[in-house]
Amino acid sequence: MTPARPLIDEGRASQADRMLTIQDLHVFHGPIEAVHGISLNVERGKCISLLGPNGAGKTSTISAITGIARATGSIRFEDREISADSVEARIASGIAVSPEGRRIFSNLTILENLTLGAALQRDQAEKGRDIDHWFSLFPILAERRDQAAGTLSGGEQQMLAIARALMARPKILLLDEPSLGLAPKIVRQIFDLIGTLKDKGMTILLVEQNATQALKLADYAYLMSSGRIVAHGTADELGKSDKLMAELTGVA
C-alpha cells in the first residue's frame, strides 16, 4: 500500500474558515481502539465526505465528535476545544447529528420527533415555522404527523432523522450513512436533499459508503480504512484514484 498523503492539507483553507478541526483523534470502545489518530477539517459552508468500508471507524469518529464515544486528541469546533465538553454541551454549541441507523423515536409521533429535535430552541414561533418548513418539504411527514414514527418507511425515517437534526438549527450537520439500506430512488432523493442543504450554506460532514453519490456532492473527501485516513483530496482527485475503489470494494 502506498503511504497516505500528508494528513493536513495546509494549503486547502485558511484557518478562519475552519468550523470543525480534528487532530490526532483516537477513539475507543471499552478497551478497543477503533480509530488510530486521524486528523481532518470541515470548512464553513462546505460538504466534507468521510468514506470508507464497513468497520473503518467512520461511526466511531462521529461518536467522538458528539462525545458519545471515549476519545483522545483534539476536537475544535468554531475555534473552541470541545473534547472535554459533555454530549449535551456539544449539541448546544451547534452540532447536530443524523445517526447511523436513523434512530428516530419510533414510539413518538412524527411531530413529537421534530419537537424533540428542537428541544433547545426557545423561540416557539421559530419552532413552528421550522416544522411548517419541513412539512412542506416532505408532505408525507405532514400527512402522518400524528402517527407513530415507527410506522414510516426507511426512506421516510431517514428524512425525519435529518429534519429532526435540522430542527436544532445547527451550525454543522453530521450525517452518518443516510443512504444505508434504501432503494436507489430514495437514495437519490436523500442526496438531492443534502445538495439543497449545502446550497443553502449548511456545513455538512457526510459519512458514506456510497462513494459515487457522496463524491458528487462533496467539496473534499477523506478515505478511511481500519481506523486510519488512507487518502484524501477533492472529489475529482479521489474519484480518479484507484485507491478509493480498491478500499471500498476490498480489492487491493
Place this chain on the structure above:
Amino acid sequence: MIRLSQSQRSGLVGAALLAAVLVVIGVATLYFGSRYQIRLVYSAYVNLIVVLGLQVFMGNARITNLSHSAFMGIGAYAAALCVTPENIKKISLPAAPWGLADFSLDPVLSAAIAIVITAVLAFLLGLFIVRLTSIGATIVTLAVLVIVHAVFLYRTDIFKGNQAFFGIPQVFDLGWVVGIAILAVVVCRLFRESRWGIQLRASADDEVGAAAMGVQIYKLRLIAWVLGAVILAVAGICYAYFLGTISARPFYFNHVFLTLAMLILGGMRTVTGAVLGTFLISFGLEGVRYLETGPVLLGIDLPEALGLSGIALGAVIVLTMALRPTGIMGNREIETLFVRKTF
C-alpha cells in the same frame, strides 16, 4: 473413574485451599470458642452453604434468585417432619393431616427424603423459571418466596407457622457442618469448572452467541437451578439438625437479603467470593451488633443503636453495586491469587 478436566483440577486446588480455611476456622472455634461463639460460627457455616447454593445458580446463570431461603425452608421442614419422634409430633402437631404425625425416620433417611422433595419441587418450578428473561425470572423467584412463606404460615397444622416447630433431634455439631460446607465448596467448584458450568457462564455473557454454538441454555440453567436447590435443602437440614427448633420467619426476606449481600460482597461469579463474602458479613455483622447494644468503647458510652446492623448490611450492598458490581473477587478464584498467570 471420573476424568477431571484441566480447569476442574485447578478448581479442586482452589477448593482444597478454601477447605483448609474452613477447617482452620472450624477447629479454632471448637477449641477456643464459647458456646455462643460456636453457635455463631455454626450459623455462619449454614449461611455459607446457603450462599454456595445461591452461587451455583446466580453465579453461573447470572439470574438473581430471591427464593433461596424458601428452598432452605422446604428442606428444613421436610427433614424436621420426618425425623421428629412421633410422641413429640403428637403434641406439637395434633391436627397433622396425612398421618404426618404417625411416623418418624432416622436422620439420614429424613435428610434424603427432604433433599428429594426439594429437588423435585425445584425441578418443576425450574422448568418455567429457566425460560424467562433475567428480570422476569427474578420476579417469579420472588413470587415463589412469598407463596412458600404464605404456605408455611397458613398450614399451621403442618408447619406451625411463626411458632416454633420443636423436638427435632439435634444430631449435628460444628464438625458436621464444616464437613458439609467443604463438600458443598467442592461440588460448587467442580460444577463451575465443568463443561456445563463453563458453557452456562459463557451463555450468560453472550446468550445469542452461545445458543448459536449449540449450548442448550435452558437445560444448563435447570441443572444449576436444581443443584442449587439441593445444596439449599442441605443447608436447611443442617439448620434444623443443629438448632432442634425451626419456624417460618427465618426463611423470609431478611434472610434472603442477608445471604444475597454475602454473595454480592464476595462476588457471585466465584466460589471463593461466596466463602469470603459469607465470613466477612457474618463476622462483620457480629461486630456491628455489639455496637448496637450501646457498649462502652475507649471510655465512651455509646448509645443503643438498633438498626445499625441493617444499615450496615444495606450499605454493603449499595456500595458494592456502585463501586465493584462483580464483588471483591470479581472473576478470580482463590488459586489464581497464588498461581501467576501464564500466557
Place this chain on the structure above:
Amino acid sequence: MEYVIQQGLNALSFGAEYALLALGLAIVFSIMGLVNFAHGEIIAVGGYTMVAFAALAIGNPVIVMAGAVIAAMLASLTLERVAFRPVRKADPTTGLLTAFGVSIVLQNVFLMFVSPRPIAVTSLYFLDWPIEIAGIRLASLQVFETLTTIVVIVALMLFLRRTVLGLAVRAASLDFEMVRLTGIKANRVFAMAFLISGLLAGLACIFIMARRGSVDPHLGFDPVLKAFVACVVGGFGSLPGAVLGGFLLGAVEVAMLVMLPQSLGGMTDAFVFMIVALILIWRPDGILSPAIEKGDKL
C-alpha cells in the same frame, strides 16, 4: 347486584392505589431499567414527615399533605443523586440489588432514628367517612383515591405528550443516547422521572396513611411489592401497562377476598403471586410489554 357493584368499586379503589404506585415504579424503570424497590421507603418518608408535623403541632391538613408529598419528592431526587446515579449504566439486576440495599438502609434508619414501632398519625382521619349512595356503601377515601389516580393519569399523559421534557422521558425509554444527542441533559430527564415517581409515592402515602393511621419502618414494603407485581403483569416499563396491571391486581385481589373461603383468607397473597407467576410464564414480558428493544443506555 348491589353486592357486585360494591365489590367492583372496591376493586377500583384497590386498583387505583396499585396503579398510582405502579406508575411510580414504571416511569423510573422505563428510562433506566431500574426496579426501584426503595419506592416503599419514599412512601415511609412521607409518613414520617406527617409525624414530624404532628410533633411540631402543625395540624393544618393542607400543610401536612403538601409537606408529605414534597418530602417524598425530595427523597426520591436524593436517592437518584446518591444511590442510583452510580448504577445508571448497569444492568437491571445490579440496579435491583442496589434498590434492595437502599431499601434496607432506609428501613433501618427509620428504625434507629425514629422508632421500630408504629407511630400514630391522626391528622388525616378526617379524609375517611362512610358514604352511602343507592344502597352502596363506600368510604370517602376510596372515592378520593380513585379520583386522584384518574387526575394523576390524565396529568401525566398531558405532561408526557405536551412538554419537551415529557417527550424526552418517553423517548428516553427507547433510546436515551439519542435523547442526549438532541441536546437535552440526561440529568434533567433522570431528575424528572424520579421527581414524578416521588410525587406519585407522596400521593399514595396520603391515602395509605389516612387508612392506616400510623407509620412504621415497613410501611411501604407490602404496597410496593404489590405495585411491583402490577408493573410486571402489565409489562415492565410500560406506563399504560402499569395502570392496567394496577387495576387488574386490584380486581384479582378483591376477587380473591370475595371468592376464597374464609379458611383460606391467609392465602390471598399467595394466590395473587401465583397468578402473577402464571401471567409471566404465559407472557414473559408482561401483558403490555414495550414493543421495542430498549436502546443503549447511557
